[in-house]
Amino acid sequence: MTASAKRKKLAIIAIGGNSLISDSRSMSVPDQYRAAGETSRHISALVKLGYRVVVTHGNGPQVGFILLRSELAKDKLHSVPLESCVADTQGAIGYQIQQTLKNELHRLGIVQPVGTLVTQCVVSANDPAFKNPTKPIGPFYTEEEARAHEVKDGWTVREDAGRGWRRVVPSPVPREIVEEPIIKVLLERDVIVVAVGGGGIPVTRTRSGRLKGCAAVIDKDAASSLLAQNLKADVLIISTAVNHVYVNFGKPDQRPIYYMSLKEAEGHVKDGQFSAGSMLPKIEAAIRYLKAGGKKVIITQPHLIESSVVGKGGTHITP
16 A cells, blocks of 8 residues: 555545436436536545545436437347446446546646446345345336336336336345455555446356346445445445435424434434435445444535535434
């Protein structure tokens, strides 16, 4: 490890969809690039504070775009397997982050390399999620269209909250990050790494040790937590759409949480305070990281990353 890297604390920064798509009217590639640039400005401030950084990111909308294009072009081109969609978005989003982050570092006079690593995550072929797919992906269909895919392509399809029918896939637990040794080497050389995009490309490992892609979606926060655990990161930062974690969210008596212990976080989960499709995966990721010896989790919006790290914003969760 270089002397410079050895002196620095390590932050894993998991950026969510709002870091890449600000709203439903700003979803084009140039819009996403601008949003990535805004988030990179706040990440670069953290680098300036002296942190080594690994950036992870979501990819739900972008995978949906690829699947929709594939559906619209089904009479002209082959379909795109889900695991290939994850790989494609890792490259495209990684490019946006690494270029905008490099530009922000240049603006600050910081000379430091930034690189994106296409990352695979091993899941168990026996994970219960494969028997109960729940994660909706891709475009909406009529029931007739969805049933046709069910028969022809072997999809599991379900009606989605009165909005139409969608394909649902498993969301297994990440067990191993295949490229983790490469991430470690890059960090030792003081490289800022973009990795584990979209939770990682889901793969299973055969008895002989061979890897094989599978049609699944890994939760980005779960994979980021695993990476933070294995790298013994000093802080896991989870970027989201709100400044703080709230109890009684959306109710007249909602209340922001500024500081929370691991025990308190577990209690709130037990009490059903957090939504499964929103804050719950983030809190569960925080709990796993802290139980494995992690030091601190910060949950906040992208523009509050640097102020939260110095204790002036966000929700801080500690052992």
